[in-house]
Structures are given as C-alpha cells and as structure tokens.
Amino acid sequence: MQIQSLYQEIILDHYRNPHHKGLREPFDAEVHHVNPTCGDEVTLRVTLKDADGDPVVADVSYDALGCSISQASASVMSDLVIGKPVGEAMRIAQEFLDLMQSKGEAAPDESTLEDAVAFAGVSKYPARIKCALLGWMAWKDATGRALDETTGHAS
Amino acid sequence: MTLDVGRVRKDFPILDRQMRGGKPLTYLDSANTSQKPRQVIDAISGFYERHNANIHRATHELGEEATAAYEGARIKVAGFVGARDESEIVFTKNVSEAINLVAYSMGNASAGAAAPARFRLGPGDEIVVTEMEHHSNLVPWQLLCQRTGATLRWFGVTPDGRLDLSQLDDLITERTKLVSLVHQSNVLGTVNPVRLIADRAHAVGALVLADAAQSVPHMPVDVQDLGADFVGFTGHKMCGPTGIGVLWGRRELLDEMPPFLGGGEMIETVWMDHSTFAAPPHKFEAGTMPIAEAAGLSAAVDYLSETGRAAIHEHEQSLLTDALTQLTELAGVRILGPTEAADRGTAISFEVDGVHPHDVSQVLDELGIAVRAGHHCAWPLHRALGVQASTRASFYLYNTHEEVTALAAGIRQAQQFFGVA
Numbered sequence: 001m002q003i004q005s006l007y008q009e010i011i012l013d014h015y016r017n018p019h020h021k022g023l024r025e026p027f028d029a030e031v032h033h034v035n036p037t038c039g040d041e042v043t044l045r046v047t048l049k050d051a052d053g054d055p056v057v058a059d060v061s062y063d064a065l066g067c068s069i070s071q072a073s074a075s076v077m078s079d080l081v082i083g084k085p086v087g088e089a090m091r092i093a094q095e096f097l098d099l100m101q102s103k104g105e106a107a108p109d110e111s112t113l114e115d116a117v118a119f120a121g122v123s124k125y126p127a128r129i130k131c132a133l134l135g136w137m138a139w140k141d142a143t144g145r146a147l148d149e150t151t152g153h154a155s
Numbered sequence: 156m157t158l159d160v161g162r163v164r165k166d167f168p169i170l171d172r173q174m175r176g177g178k179p180l181t182y183l184d185s186a187n188t189s190q191k192p193r194q195v196i197d198a199i200s201g202f203y204e205r206h207n208a209n210i211h212r213a214t215h216e217l218g219e220e221a222t223a224a225y226e227g228a229r230i231k232v233a234g235f236v237g238a239r240d241e242s243e244i245v246f247t248k249n250v251s252e253a254i255n256l257v258a259y260s261m262g263n264a265s266a267g268a269a270a271p272a273r274f275r276l277g278p279g280d281e282i283v284v285t286e287m288e289h290h291s292n293l294v295p296w297q298l299l300c301q302r303t304g305a306t307l308r309w310f311g312v313t314p315d316g317r318l319d320l321s322q323l324d325d326l327i328t329e330r331t332k333l334v335s336l337v338h339q340s341n342v343l344g345t346v347n348p349v350r351l352i353a354d355r356a357h358a359v360g361a362l363v364l365a366d367a368a369q370s371v372p373h374m375p376v377d378v379q380d381l382g383a384d385f386v387g388f389t390g391h392k393m394c395g396p397t398g399i400g401v402l403w404g405r406r407e408l409l410d411e412m413p414p415f416l417g418g419g420e421m422i423e424t425v426w427m428d429h430s431t432f433a434a435p436p437h438k439f440e441a442g443t444m445p446i447a448e449a450a451g452l453s454a455a456v457d458y459l460s461e462t463g464r465a466a467i468h469e470h471e472q473s474l475l476t477d478a479l480t481q482l483t484e485l486a487g488v489r490i491l492g493p494t495e496a497a498d499r500g501t502a503i504s505f506e507v508d509g510v511h512p513h514d515v516s517q518v519l520d521e522l523g524i525a526v527r528a529g530h531h532c533a534w535p536l537h538r539a540l541g542v543q544a545s546t547r548a549s550f551y552l553y554n555t556h557e558e559v560t561a562l563a564a565g566i567r568q569a570q571q572f573f574g575v576a
Contacts, residue, residue: 002175002176002521003517003518003521003572004519007514007572012573016574037529038512038513038528038529038530038544039529039530039534039537039543039544040513040543040544064512064541066513066514066543067511067512067514068513068514068573069513069514074496091185125517128513128517131513
C-alpha cells in the first residue's frame with residue numbers, strides 16, 4: 001500500500017506515544033492555533049533561556065487535538081527544538097517547511113531533521129501538509145512572541 | 156419507476172476513471188459536490204462551441220441564442236421547484252451568495268434604502284437560525300446583526316440530531332424579523348420541518364429563508380409547499396456545474412427588496428447621481444452572469460427530471476437504510492444524527508473511536524473511496540455535539556449497495572491500520 005509512505009512506523013510511534021505532551025509551567029509565551037478546515041487545534045507554550053546572550057529553547061509543552069500526522073509532527077518537533085539555540089531551531093523549522101513543500105521530490109537530511117524525515121511522504125498529500133505544519137507554526141509563533149517578551153523585559 | 160443504477164452510472168464519465176494504485180472510484184462525497192453526467196458536460200461545451208455570446212445586450216443571432224439558453228434555464232428551474240413563474244428565480248453564484256443577497260438587501264434597507272419596514276432591522280429586532288446551519292447560513296446573519304444592531308438567536312439541536320422544537324414559541328416572537336434554517340442538514344442528514352417553523356414565523360410577521368442546498372438535489376421540493384419566502388440551492392450539488400446557484404423568492408418580496416450588487420443589467424435608468432432598477436429577477440443580477448453554467452444547470456434539471464426525482468429519492472433511501480445498518484453494526488463507529496431513515500437524507504457523518512477523521516478518510520482514499528473529513532463547514536454543530544470533527548459519506552443517484560459495503564469494509568481497514576480493531 002502506498003499509504004505506508006505517508007504513515008511511516010516512526011509517525012505512528014510518535015502518535016501513540018507523543019513526546020513532551022502536556023502543558024507545563026513556567027512559560028514565556030503561549031499560543032493557540034487551529035486548522036480551520038478540520039478544527040484541529042494546538043495550545044503550545046515555549047520557554048526560552050539565555051545562554052551567553054543567545055536564546056535557547058528550554059522547553060516546549062503542548063496540548064493538541066488532531067489527526068495522527070498533526071500529533072506525531074508536534075511530538076517530533078518538540079524533540080528537535082528543545083535544547084537548541086533559537087536560531088538553529090528556526091533553521092530546522094525552515095528545512096521542515098521546505099520538505100513539506102517539496103511535493104515528494106526532496107531528499108531530506110536526516111542529520112538535521114532526524115525523525116522528521118519520516119514526514120517526507122506527507123508532502124505528496126497536499127491536504128495533509130497543514131496537519132504536519134500545525135505544531136511547527138504554533139512553535140514559530142510562540143517563540144517569536146517569547147523573544148519579543150524577553151527583549152521587552154530587557155529594555 | 157425504479158432507478159436503473161447501472162444505466163445511470165454510464166452517464167457519468169468520471170465513474171470510469173481509476174484512482175491511485177488502479178483502484179476504481181467510489182465517490183461518496185456528493186454532499187460536497189456531485190459528479191456531472193455527460194448530458195450536462197455536453198450542454199456546457201455545446202454552448203461554447205455553438206452559441207456563445209453575452210445575453211440581453213447582443214443584438215445578433217448568437218446573442219439571441221445565448222439569451223434563450225440563459226432565460227430557458229430560468230424557466231426550467233422555475234418549473235423544477237414549483238415557482239409561480241420564472242421571475243421568482245434569481246441566478247446567483249451559489250447558495251452562499253443567495254443567502255448573502257437577502258442579508259445584504261436587508262442590510263441596505265436598514266441603512267436607508269427605500270424598502271418596507273419588514274426588511275429593515277435595528278436594535279431590538281431578532282434573526283433566528285439553528286445550531287445545525289452550514290457556515291453559509293450563519294455567518295451572513297452574524298454580519299447583518301453586527302451592521303444593524305439586531306440580535307441573533309438560534310434553535311438548539313437534540314442529542315439525536317433533530318431541532319429542539321420545544322423552544323419554538325420562545326424563539327420566534329413579534330421581535331423576529333427573519334428565520335433562516337437549513338432544510339436538510341449537510342452533516343446530520345436531518346430533514347427539518349420547515350413548514351411548521353414557517354407557519355409560526357409568518358404568524359408573527361417574520362420572513363423565512365430555507366437553505367435547500369442538500370434537499371433540492373435529492374427529493375422533490377416544491378417551494379409553495381415548503382412554506383418559506385426564500386429558498387436557496389446550488390447547481391453543483393444537483394449534477395450541474397459550479398458557479399451557478401439559485402435564489403427563489405416570492406415575487407412581491409423581490410419587488411420590494413432593494414438591490415444587492417450594483418452594475419450592468421440590473422438597472423432601468425442611470426444618471427450620474429442616481430439610478431432606478433430593473434424588475435426582478437434582473438434587479439438582482441448585476442454584470443455578466445454564468446451563462447454557460449445556466450445551460451449546464453438546465454441540462455441537469457432535465458437529467459434529474461427524466462431520471463425521476465421520486466425514483467432517485469427511493470434509490471437513495473434504499474442506500475441510506477443499508478448504510479445506516481452496516482455502519483451501526485460496526486463496533487467503535489458512532490453515527491451523528493438520526494440512525495433511522497425517516498426524515499433523513501443520505502449524508503452520514505460518523506466518528507470512529509481512536510481514529511481521527513483525517514486518518515479514516517486517508518485510508519479510504521487509499522482504497523479509492525472519496526469521503527469528506529472535518530467539520531463540514533458546520534463547526535458550531537460539531538461543538539454542540541461534543542465532536543472535534545467527523546468523517547462524512549454521502550450518497551447520490553449513481554451510488555450502489557456494493558459501494559456501501561466497500562465503505563464499511565474500508566472503515567474496518569482503517570480501524571485495523573490504526574490498531575483499534
């Protein structure tokens with residue numbers, strides 16, 4: 001079945017046992033994103049810490065209702081960005097976005113995307129790309145707000 | 156007259172195509188949009204190949220033919236739904252535009268356009284809808300209430316997916332200016348008692364609009380019997396093309412209502428500082444209309460009439476009963492809305508325990524089965540039922556009992572794939 005290229009075992013594993021799920025305190029910013037076509041939603045919190053003037057993602061916590069692809073993607077995303085400098089995490093997010101827009105043509109780099117390479121097949125299913133991006137977009141939004149927040153406090 | 160589904164299927168070229176992996180197409184998404192018979196496709200291409208011109212303003216032979224095709228479609232549609240005459244048929248882009256036409260006309264009346272008081276809204280006035288509306292019969296009224304200061308109220312839905320009519324006399328009062336409700340729910344399949352509600356609304360002097368997008372394609376609908384003052388439906392759900400919808404309105408109301416969109420063809424006279432307007436239906440048809448689409452819609456009306464609407468309805472009821480039985484028997488599957496075929500159309504939305512609707516529909520798609528997943532443009536209804544989203548299968552005249560069985564087998568396969576069965 002071609003559907004296995006969409007639902008890779010890694011995706012189903014993350015779906016059944018999502019990492020970092022649940023909302024945690026403290027946090028610097030919280031966002032709520034929805035997918036208006038299906039009503040799927042995610043509430044996501046980001047905590048940043050300062051490492052010699054360089055912001056680092058200290059924690060990402062989330063609560064989400066949605067399909068296997070959106071749930072698994074939020075789990076993989078939090079694995080990838082937690083502990084990384086914000087700049088590097090943003091580059092990974094961009095790489096994932098590029099992969100989603102590749103229509104199945106890209107050869108994803110496992111050294112940066114790790115488990116997220118399993119989502120390469122999603123890019124062949126236009127209706128599901130939004131599902132895979134829901135958590136990532138929420139994280140980018142929350143991180144942007146957290147940066148504003150911390151910069152605001154500094155000034 | 157019994158429907159020969161094998162013969163019907165031969166009229167729909169798309170049913171012959173193969174989907175990914177060489178699977179035959181099982182199209183169970185007709186509540187979203189229906190497929191088109193050869194007769195409709197030919198009518199559209201035939202119009203462009205032989206008769207294309209603009210209507211009403213071209214003084215040449217092609218213009219006469221195009222006008223005859225367009226106005227002929229209006230006569231066809233008028234007969235199809237029992238309008239008093241074709242001047243009660245306004246062509247629109249779709250049902251959303253038909254509903255917005257009434258909403259904006261009332262908004263214009265409220266903002267000072269010359270119109271009788273029944274069309275004017277202000278603080279203290281009320282519009283009544285239901286919790287099972289498609290967004291297209293909810294959002295326009297929210298916007299109208301914002302513009303005029305009127306209040307929006309609504310009928311609730313019972314747990315089994317019927318309108319809660321116990322609220323009838325409390326909801327529809329002398330403050331009510333308009334009641335707008337769906338005839339057949341696009342999610343639950345529920346057929347609502349429009350007449351009963353319209354009688355109450357008329358007793359307090361309110362206008363009534365029925366969204367018949369899901370009923371006109373599937374059963375004989377007579378606008379006089381229905382009892383509403385306005386009825387909206389759309390071509391693409393009844394074997395016709397996209398881009399053309401219909402607003403039926405009582406002529407005396409269309410006469411009194413201010414225009415919606417301004418532009419060419421909707422005028423009587425124009426000066427630099429003001430205009431007077433054409434008589435209905437042209438008053439509501441600004442600019443070049445969907446002419447080839449009207450020719451296609453006309454062919455769709457012929458097709459449904461010749462196939463026999465009673466026969467279509469009977470065939471669909473048989474598929475519906477089969478589908479309700481097969482889905483009810485599946486462990487872990489819960490149907491939203493009535494589980495009996497009485498007063499119910501063929502849209503069946505359901506939840507599968509432990510499998511998200513997107514994932515159900517993805518597995519079905521892999522099998523060549525097209526359904527819809529999500530909230531089906533009825534988010535408040537899903538919220539009222541405590542459901543995040545659902546999967547919807549909907550049947551039409553070209554569907555078969557084998558396809559019902561394929562759906563049930565596909566759902567089982569999705570349950571197995573996600574390890575819940």
